Amino acid sequence: MSSITTRDAPRGFSAQQYLTCLTGIVWREGLRFLHQRERFVSALVRPLVWLFIFAAGFRQVLGISIIPPYETYILYEVYIAPGLMAMIQLFNGMQSSLSMVYDREMGNMRTLLVSPLPRGFLLFCKLLAGTAVSLLQVYAFLLIAWFWDITPPSSGYLTVLPALILSGLMLGSLGMLISSGIKQLENFAGVMNFVIFPMFFASSALYPLWRVQEGSPYLYYLCEANPFTHAVELIRFALYGQINWISLAVVAACTIVFMIGAILAYDPSRGLARRGPAGGEG
Amino acid sequence: MTSSAPSPEPQEAPKPNTAAVPALSIDGVSHSYGQRRALIDVSFNVQPASFTALLGLNGAGKSTLFSLITRLFGIQSGRVGIFGHDISKSPGEALRLLGVVFQPRTLDLDLSLTQNLLYHAALHGISRSEAAARSAELLGRIGLADRAGSKVRDLSGGQMRRLEIARALLHRPRLLLLDEPTVGLDVKARADIISQVRQLVTEQGIGVLWATHLFDEIMPSDDLVVLHQGKVLAQGPMNRVVTATGAQDVNTAFMRLTGAQTLPGGGA
Numbered sequence: 001m002s003s004i005t006t007r008d009a010p011r012g013f014s015a016q017q018y019l020t021c022l023t024g025i026v027w028r029e030g031l032r033f034l035h036q037r038e039r040f041v042s043a044l045v046r047p048l049v050w051l052f053i054f055a056a057g058f059r060q061v062l063g064i065s066i067i068p069p070y071e072t073y074i075l076y077e078v079y080i081a082p083g084l085m086a087m088i089q090l091f092n093g094m095q096s097s098l099s100m101v102y103d104r105e106m107g108n109m110r111t112l113l114v115s116p117l118p119r120g121f122l123l124f125c126k127l128l129a130g131t132a133v134s135l136l137q138v139y140a141f142l143l144i145a146w147f148w149d150i151t152p153p154s155s156g157y158l159t160v161l162p163a164l165i166l167s168g169l170m171l172g173s174l175g176m177l178i179s180s181g182i183k184q185l186e187n188f189a190g191v192m193n194f195v196i197f198p199m200f201f202a203s204s205a206l207y208p209l210w211r212v213q214e215g216s217p218y219l220y221y222l223c224e225a226n227p228f229t230h231a232v233e234l235i236r237f238a239l240y241g242q243i244n245w246i247s248l249a250v251v252a253a254c255t256i257v258f259m260i261g262a263i264l265a266y267d268p269s270r271g272l273a274r275r276g277p278a279g280g281e282g
Numbered sequence: 283m284t285s286s287a288p289s290p291e292p293q294e295a296p297k298p299n300t301a302a303v304p305a306l307s308i309d310g311v312s313h314s315y316g317q318r319r320a321l322i323d324v325s326f327n328v329q330p331a332s333f334t335a336l337l338g339l340n341g342a343g344k345s346t347l348f349s350l351i352t353r354l355f356g357i358q359s360g361r362v363g364i365f366g367h368d369i370s371k372s373p374g375e376a377l378r379l380l381g382v383v384f385q386p387r388t389l390d391l392d393l394s395l396t397q398n399l400l401y402h403a404a405l406h407g408i409s410r411s412e413a414a415a416r417s418a419e420l421l422g423r424i425g426l427a428d429r430a431g432s433k434v435r436d437l438s439g440g441q442m443r444r445l446e447i448a449r450a451l452l453h454r455p456r457l458l459l460l461d462e463p464t465v466g467l468d469v470k471a472r473a474d475i476i477s478q479v480r481q482l483v484t485e486q487g488i489g490v491l492w493a494t495h496l497f498d499e500i501m502p503s504d505d506l507v508v509l510h511q512g513k514v515l516a517q518g519p520m521n522r523v524v525t526a527t528g529a530q531d532v533n534t535a536f537m538r539l540t541g542a543q544t545l546p547g548g549g550a
Contacts, residue, residue: 031397
């Protein structure tokens with residue numbers, strides 16, 4: 001252990017140090033996730049309920065014609081699988097971002113934010129770490145779904161990865177932006193009602209948009225404008241080795257906008273100041 | 283911008299290069315939460331190789347001040363410098379010289395001691411091999427080397443605090459902030475931690491800012507800053523502050539300064 005160094009520490013940080021920081025944050029998030037089995041199970045049960053129960057009941061009601069990227073008639077289960085993958089990421093993004101801004105993870109955010117690296121970079125790492133956790137959840141879901149006859153081409157498991165990373169980042173930074181922007185966001189139920197459900201239902205996750213258009217053109221436009229629709233379509237096409245360029249452009253643009261907004265709006269004093277005297281810890 | 287109270291003087295012969303620059307300089311800092319003013323024109327310095335006690339009751343503004351020094355909150359007015367680096371203008375340079383122990387526990391309970399330390403090292407861009415070596419060394423020094431692989435959850439409160447202090451030292455800071463680090467610990471654990479931190483001051487020349495509301499943690503040779511309702515009421519070497527109030531001990535001095543009727547808990 002050194003005594004006082006007589007010269008100033010070197011200025012700035014090397015690319016190697018940035019990388020060390022990034023891998024460290026992702027590594028920790030992964031370790032923590034492995035210790036939270038309940039969180040893992042509940043993250044899996046939610047889409048599986050949709051898959052096993054909702055889809056099974058619904059497949060007789062809703063006929064799916066052949067639409068890209070599918071080349072044959074498909075079962076309804078196969079259709080909603082990408083939507084459920086995106087749903088896992090939606091929940092994960094909202095949950096981890098909320099806990100970043102509000103109390104639960106405040107202590108951990110403090111240790112993160114006293115790192116000398118730029119705050120924007122730290123928040124980006126944190127979002128990437130949250131995305132990495134969502135990837136574990138999604139692949140676990142895909143594994144179970146495989147036994148349920150949802151069998152995309154084996155190369156699809158690889159080609160879907162970049163799509164999942166991008167959509168995970170988009171949904172995570174959206175969550176962070178929302179939780180920074182709304183003052184009275186008391187609990188997760190509010191986010192469910194006002195963000196998660198509308199985004200999920202007004203999207204192509206559960207039904208192809210051409211069917212929506214038959215019912216209501218306005219709803220169709222709403223679905224088309226919903227970034228979540230494009231996350232779903234990006235994942236859907238990538239799972240079959242294809243690129244939906246429009247969705248890619250929308251998701252990429254939204255990711256950039258949400259992330260910049262989230263980093264600018266992030267204010268750790270919000271979570272602390274709410275708790276009253278002496279900045280919370282008195 | 284300096285307040286009227288006398289500035290603390292360096293306690294010991296300062297190191298050649300650091301003589302002119304305080305480890306920490308707080309200069310005219312004010313902070314409000316909406317209408318409520320948490321800090322009002324606070325100014326004081328912490329010298330290298332000195333132990334400065336920040337004494338105040340709960341709600342005096344200590345934690346707010348810590349949040350400002352650690353860049354957690356933006357500075358509303360005034361200036362915070364760490365070895366001359368402005369925390370607002372060059373936070374990276376300032377923060378790499380700073381180690382912090384926050385009042386609430388901020389360890390990952392389900393991770394091992396070593397994993398907690400490696401995570402912190404990564405946040406400072408310290409390579410894995412270097413981090414592993416430093417972690418092992420620090421764990422040895424705080425007497426927890428044999429627990430390196432255990433979960434933090436299984437440690438006692440005192441052991442967790444020692445681990446947090448070790449973690450704060452991992453990147454070799456020259457200024458260490460501790461926010462009421464002994465709260466909730468038994469007598470033995472408190473004494474261990476206090477002596478551990480005082481050793482850092484004398485042996486390694488680290489400047490320490492120790493926030494507390496417990497009078498018996500302060501020694502006559504310490505620098506003292508009395509913070510009350512967001513204002514600095516007195517500062518300087520402890521014995522001088524005590525004498526200036528005409529009191530016999532820091533306890534009475536504090537009561538005279540603040541007009542407090544009752545003692546805060548745990549003063550004995």
